[in-house]
Every structure is written in structure tokens, then in C-alpha cells.
Amino acid sequence: MSRITLSQFLIQQQRDGERISAELRFLVEVVxxxxxxxxxxxxxxxxxxxxxxAGGENVQGEVQKKLDVIANEILLEANEWGGHLAAMASEEMDAPHQIPNRYPKGEYLLLFDPLDGSSNIDVNISTGTIFSVLRCPDFANGGAAPVDESAFLQPGTRQLVAGYAVYGSATQLVLTLGEGVHAFTLDRETGSFVMTTAHMRIPDDTKEYAINASNARSWEAPVKRYIDELIAGKTGPRGKDYNMRWVGSMVADVHRILTRGGIFLYPKDTKDPTKPGKLRLMYEANPMAMLIEQAGGSATTGYQRILDVQPEKLHQRVPVILGSKNEVERVLGYHSA
Structure with a gap:
């Protein structure tokens, strides 16, 4: 089997019915x-x-690691000059990042979590980068006017591209252009990303779940009911044993689900009533939900499909339940009941 690089894959997608534009292809290659x-x-x-x-906090009040800042700067500097972006938004920045006037501008918006799971970086646990691409709704006059927050507040159904990189024993890039999910592994000898899995699919059923069990006392009743059933195993209503797997890095946990199935939950809880969820809609939930759905899984807040949520602010948080379809639908059913 011949090796297909990321560049070859993207060029073929551009040729096959013009699934992506040349500008969008270039944007993905720069990322x-x-x-x-x-x-x-x-x-x-x-x-x-x-x-x-790093000695500071991000806009969410979370302590920044040095590599958070480094990763953020790498993404900003790499994508400023290409002429394909109207603006960028990062989990580590309060407001949208404007493209400097010395560079041309394009019609796309890039959102990213530069280093997901960075709290684990000092103990050598897998981390990652999550990104999403939208079209700028008011791009006109060559992008002369600054792009404000409202341009980014689009539901996840409008994403053109979603993906993540996972930095583990190998560096992998997992990507969807809206027609399937594909994984590319970095060949460190050639410096190229090479396709290693095409059309990733999530099994409808699973025996693995991922959740931060230390929050159990604060979960809502539907989640408590669901997790109690899984813990009961063969002696409970599900009639089979489940294994819990929790890395604490969303990229690593979702990558496992895309690879072999499972369900990931970071649900709404009562620990902090001011926060409807832990994970950010624009930088984490939406891109991961698009990938999961494209691979045959489901993604919900417990109350509605994640991709249908209308964002109200750039750093909005939401509950996240995603993965194998039958398990997600069961949890959703408990919330509906």
C-alpha cells in the first residue's frame, strides 16, 4: 500500500468535486x-x-503552563501571514486575535486550544492541540475592519474543518473535512504526516467509559444513575462489566474512543453553580463533537446535541457526553426522563 501524505490527501480532496478550497487546504497545512x-x-x-x-492565568482563571504560552504563540505566528484568515481565537486569550495589517486577510476563522491537558505535561502524559475552522460571516472589503467576537459565535454545524493533534509515543493528527475522519502519523524521518487510518469508525456499543469520578458527589441524578449501572457490572441491570479509563486530557480520552470505542463524560454538576460545564464549547466541545459524529458516534450536553448549541460568548462552557452511540443515547434518555 502506497503512503498517502497529508498534503496528497488534501490536494485530492480539493480535486474531487472541490470539497475544499485551495485556501482552506493551505490553512490546514499551516496548522x-x-x-x-x-x-x-x-x-x-x-x-x-x-x-x-508560566506565572499567570488564562481568561478562565486557570494557571497557565509555560508550554501553554509557547504553543499559543506558535499557532498565532504560523497562521498570521498566510492570507487565509480573517481572525483567530484561542482558549488562552480573552479576545479575538486580529491579523496584523501588514499581512493579507482571508475569509476563514481559526479557533484552537493550543495545548489541551497541559496540567499533565510535567508528568509526561499525552497532551494535544484542538482546532476548528469557520467561515467569517461578514468578511468584506478585504477584511479591513476588525473582527469582533460575534463573528465566531456560530453553532458547531457550521464548522468546515475540525481536528486535533495528540502528542504521545507518536504525534498524530486526526482530521475531518465533513466527510469522514482520518488519522495521520508524523514520520519524524521525513517530517511528513502520513495517513495511518482512513474513515475511523466508533463502535455503537462499548465496555469502556471515561469520567472524573472525584466529582461523583456533585453529579446530577441521570449521570449518577448511569455510572452506578456501569459500576454494578454483571450483577447490575446492564449485565456486563465495564472498565473505566481516565487520562484527564480530553484529546487522549477522545482519541482512545475514536480508536476503539467508549464513552467520555464531563457532565454538568453542582460543584460550581456559576459554571454550566467544564469544557469550552468553541475550542473543545464543538470540534470534538464534529469528529465524533463523523465517525458514527454521538455528542450531547445531556440536554441537546452539542453541534446545535448556539454560542452566546467566546469562552462559553458546556457539559460534554460523547462517544459510542448506544451509550450516549442511554445517558440522554435518562436526562429526558
């Missing part, structure tokens, strides 16, 4: 180059002065 640079920085670990806290 992939940034991912390689981030993966290199992560891979050096303690060999450089890049581990530990």
Missing part, C-alpha cells in the same frame, strides 16, 4: 506545520526550560 513545532517543544520535556507554570 499541521504548527502542530509539528508544538510536538517538538513538548517532546523536549525537561531538556529545555519549558516545563512548569
Amino acid at each position: 499541521a506545520r504548527a502542530v509539528k513545532a508544538i510536538g517538538n517543544a513538548v517532546g523536549k520535556g525537561g531538556l529545555t526550560n519549558s516545563l512548569g507554570e
Whole structure:
């Protein structure tokens, strides 16, 4: 079987019925180059002065790691000059990042979580980068006017591209252009991403679940009911044993589900009534929901399909339940009841 690189795949997608434009293809390739640079920085670990806290907090009030800041800067600098973006938004930044006037602008918007799971970076656990591409709704006059937050507030159904990179024993890029999910592995000898799995599919049923069990006391009744059934195993109403797998890095947990099935839950809880959920809609939930659905799974807040949520603010949080379809539908049914 001949090796298909990411560039070859994207060019073929552009040729086959013009599934993507040349500008969108170039955007994905630039993101992939940034991912390689981030993966290199992560891979050096303690060999450089890049581990530990950066001494500040992001807009969510979370302590930033040095690699959070490094990854954010890599993505910004890589994507500023290409002429394909109207603006960018990052989980690590309060407001949209405007493209400098010295560069041309394009019709797309890029959103990203530069280093998901960074709280685990100091102990050498897999981390990742999550990204999403939208079309700028009011792009006119060559993008002369600044792009405000409202341009980004589009439901996940309008995403053109969604993907993530996972930095583990290998660096992998998982991508959807709206027609299936494909995984590419970085060949460190050639520097190219090579397709290693085409048309990833999530089994409808599973025996694995991922949830932060330390929050059990704060879960709502439907989630408590569901998890209690899984813990009961063969002696309970489900009649089979389940295994819990929890990395604490969304990229790693979702990658496992895309690879072999499972269900991931970060549900609404009562621990902090001011926060409807833990994960960010625009930077984490929407891109992951698009990938999961494209691979045959389901993604919900417990109350509605994630991709149908109308964003109200750039850093909005939502509950997230995603993965194997039959398990997600069961949890959704408990919420409906």
C-alpha cells in the first residue's frame, strides 16, 4: 500500500468535486506545520526550560503552563501571514486575535486550544492541540475592519474543518473535512504526516467509559444513575462489566474512543453553580463533537446535541457526553426522563 501524505490527501480532496478550497487546504497545512513545532517543544520535556507554570492565568482563571504560552504563540505566528484568515481565537486569550495589517486577510476563522491537558505535561502524559475552522460571516472589503467576537459565535454545524493533534509515543493528527475522519502519523524521518487510518469508525456499543469520578458527589441524578449501572457490572441491570479509563486530557480520552470505542463524560454538576460545564464549547466541545459524529458516534450536553448549541460568548462552557452511540443515547434518555 502506497503512503498517502497529508498534503496528497488534501490536494485530492480539493480535486474531487472541490470539497475544499485551495485556501482552506493551505490553512490546514499551516496548522499541521504548527502542530509539528508544538510536538517538538513538548517532546523536549525537561531538556529545555519549558516545563512548569508560566506565572499567570488564562481568561478562565486557570494557571497557565509555560508550554501553554509557547504553543499559543506558535499557532498565532504560523497562521498570521498566510492570507487565509480573517481572525483567530484561542482558549488562552480573552479576545479575538486580529491579523496584523501588514499581512493579507482571508475569509476563514481559526479557533484552537493550543495545548489541551497541559496540567499533565510535567508528568509526561499525552497532551494535544484542538482546532476548528469557520467561515467569517461578514468578511468584506478585504477584511479591513476588525473582527469582533460575534463573528465566531456560530453553532458547531457550521464548522468546515475540525481536528486535533495528540502528542504521545507518536504525534498524530486526526482530521475531518465533513466527510469522514482520518488519522495521520508524523514520520519524524521525513517530517511528513502520513495517513495511518482512513474513515475511523466508533463502535455503537462499548465496555469502556471515561469520567472524573472525584466529582461523583456533585453529579446530577441521570449521570449518577448511569455510572452506578456501569459500576454494578454483571450483577447490575446492564449485565456486563465495564472498565473505566481516565487520562484527564480530553484529546487522549477522545482519541482512545475514536480508536476503539467508549464513552467520555464531563457532565454538568453542582460543584460550581456559576459554571454550566467544564469544557469550552468553541475550542473543545464543538470540534470534538464534529469528529465524533463523523465517525458514527454521538455528542450531547445531556440536554441537546452539542453541534446545535448556539454560542452566546467566546469562552462559553458546556457539559460534554460523547462517544459510542448506544451509550450516549442511554445517558440522554435518562436526562429526558
